[in-house]
Every structure is written in structure tokens, then in C-alpha cells.
Amino acid sequence: MRTLPALALAGLCLLLAPRALADGDPARGKQLLFERGCAACHSFDGSARPGPTYLGLVGKTRKVTTQEKPREIVADEAYIRRSILEPNHDVVEGYMPGAMPGLAMREGDVDHLVAAIVEIGGAPKPGPAKGEKDGSLGVLAAATLSFVLGHIGLSSLTLRRPLIQRLSEKGFQGVYSILVLAAFVWMIFAYRAAPYEELWRAPAWTRFIPVVVMPIAFFFMVCGYSTQNPTQMMQEKAVGAEPRGIVRITRHPALWSFALWGLAHIPPNGDVASICLFGGIASLAIAGMLHIDSRRKIALGEAWEPFAAKTSLVPFARGGVGKAFAEIGIVRFVVAILLYVGMLHGHRMVIGVSAMP
Structure with a gap:
């Protein structure tokens, strides 16, 4: 019993x-x-x-x-x-x-x-939680500033010309690439180690912003890097050619792709570290457009004016959209879509977070 x-x-x-x-x-x-x-x-x-x-x-x-x-x-x-x-x-x-x-x-x-x-959710292991004290927002801010200012500073004629005289054009490009890549890697690692400090709690609908904007960003990126454009590095001699394709829409398509990428990721990530990272990338892209226009105007002189008059910094400001899309062709659209689909499927594996809302 x-x-x-x-x-x-x-x-x-x-x-x-x-x-x-x-x-x-x-x-x-x-x-x-x-x-x-x-x-x-x-x-x-x-x-x-x-x-x-x-x-x-x-x-x-x-x-x-x-x-x-x-x-x-x-x-x-x-x-x-x-x-x-x-x-x-x-x-x-x-x-x-x-x-x-x-x-x-x-x-x-x-x-x-x-x-x-x-x-x-069992009992946590003894010791500090992972990721909570590995980094700081100050380090992230310093890394982001070095990335942004490094780009603009090394691209300025004040530094660029004497460095090219000492290192040659190819030597300068090599040093420039190494320094910029190092700053970028530092910024990414600093972002991953930075503590989470919320500024706003993002509404659920903001998760759709990158999903909608990123196809446009990929389209601008693909077209920007596959079209002759005097605003691109080492393509200044193309200033006399008639603008074609994406250049009819904007003379800075590649930079607009990075600006859209950065801006689209700010609303759904309402923390200080994300704003620092994505805001820094978007700021660099927008400042880069203005910087390149100013530098090309000085370096190319009168040859720059006709090109600037036929194109625009802001997308779609000059019209001629139909002709531009006809010149862009279907292949670039397909490549942009494939990259976007690959990003959707690979985002969680690479970044650790699903790109789907």
C-alpha cells in the first residue's frame, strides 16, 4: 500500500x-x-x-x-x-x-x-556571457571613422598626388586597397563585438524595407561595375564618350547601391552599433559621390562639364529612362536577381540572421 x-x-x-x-x-x-x-x-x-x-x-x-x-x-x-x-x-x-x-x-x-x-534555456554556464564585454561602441566608432575618412582622405588630391609621385599609380592603388580593406575588416569585427544598446524598438514592418530595397541596390551595383563610367577608378578617359545604360540614370550607380544598402538596414536595426555601421557606409557612399564630382571637375577641367550636364547625381533626375533600360539589357537584370536570391538564402549562413521578415 x-x-x-x-x-x-x-x-x-x-x-x-x-x-x-x-x-x-x-x-x-x-x-x-x-x-x-x-x-x-x-x-x-x-x-x-x-x-x-x-x-x-x-x-x-x-x-x-x-x-x-x-x-x-x-x-x-x-x-x-x-x-x-x-x-x-x-x-x-x-x-x-x-x-x-x-x-x-x-x-x-x-x-x-x-x-x-x-x-x-537551462542554467547558464559560469563566467561572463559571450559577446557582452568583448568590444565597445567607442572602438566601433573609431573603426568606422577610419574607414570613412580613410577613403575620402586618401582619395583627395592633396594626398593622392604626392603619394602617386612617390609610389607610382599602381603602388598607390595597392597601398590604398590594403589600408581601406584593413579599416573595413576592423569595422566589421568591432561591430560584431560591440554591445547592444537600443535606441528604438523597430516595428515588424521595418523588416520588409531591406527586402524591397536590396534588389534595387544589387541592380545598381551590377550595372555600375559593368558599365564604362568616368566616375569609376581609372576610367577618367571615358569622360568624352556618350553616357550609356545606367549612367543615364545616375553617374554614381555603384555608390548608390552601397547607400541604399546602408540606409535600408537602419530602420529594422534600432541599436547604436547598427546605426554606426550602416550609417557609416551610407554616409561614405553619399559623401563619396560629392567628393568624386569635385575631384573630377578639378582633374578633368572643361571635359567634365558636358558629361556632368548629360548625367545626374540623383537617380532618374535627367530622364531618358526608357533608352537607359534598353541599353542596360536583360543580362544585368538576371545577374542582379540571382545575386539577390543568393543573398536571401545565404544571409543566415553568412551573417547569422535570416533576411526574411
């Missing part, structure tokens, strides 16, 4: 055991966390992201607001499942309602997600 209470207790434990751990596959759940975009806002290792980390989540007491009433709850499997299906039911203190979009999915997928989060 004494065994009955023990058996009853064991049966009760089995009934109350987390269903996700029995039915869900944590490995499949981790795949879904990336596919559904959850990994874009929640880290697995305690590092800073827009949303709370999954590490150490299970069993943690959380202050939430439920139906406009504050309360404390313990993060268990039921809470995790509810947060997936009804993200606005329990809003964690410090976060706005609607920040996490609801996910329409099959019940089996919910089980997989819960199982993965429960597995990741």
Missing part, C-alpha cells in the same frame, strides 16, 4: 512532464528558430540582442504585464509555449506590446520550438 502514493506521484509527474521534451525535437526546433527569424532577436549564448536571451531562461522569475496587470511568473514550458502562440499575453517588463510578432505554425512545430528553447 505504501507504494501507491509513490506510484501516484510518479504518474502525476509523468502527466505534468513537459510535453515538448517528449514530443518535440530540439534539433529541428533550433532550425525553426533561425527559419522563423527568432534568432535575429534572441541569442543562444547570453549575448545582447533586441530581445531576451534564451540562455538561463527556464526557471527564471520574470516580471510581466498580463492584461494590463503587473505580476511575476516563472518561465516554464507553459510560459514558453504561450509566448510563441500569444506573444502579447505576457509582456516582459521593459518591452513594448507588439514587439514580438505572432507566429502561425503547426502544433508540431510549436513542440519543436519549445523543446529547443527548453534545452537552450
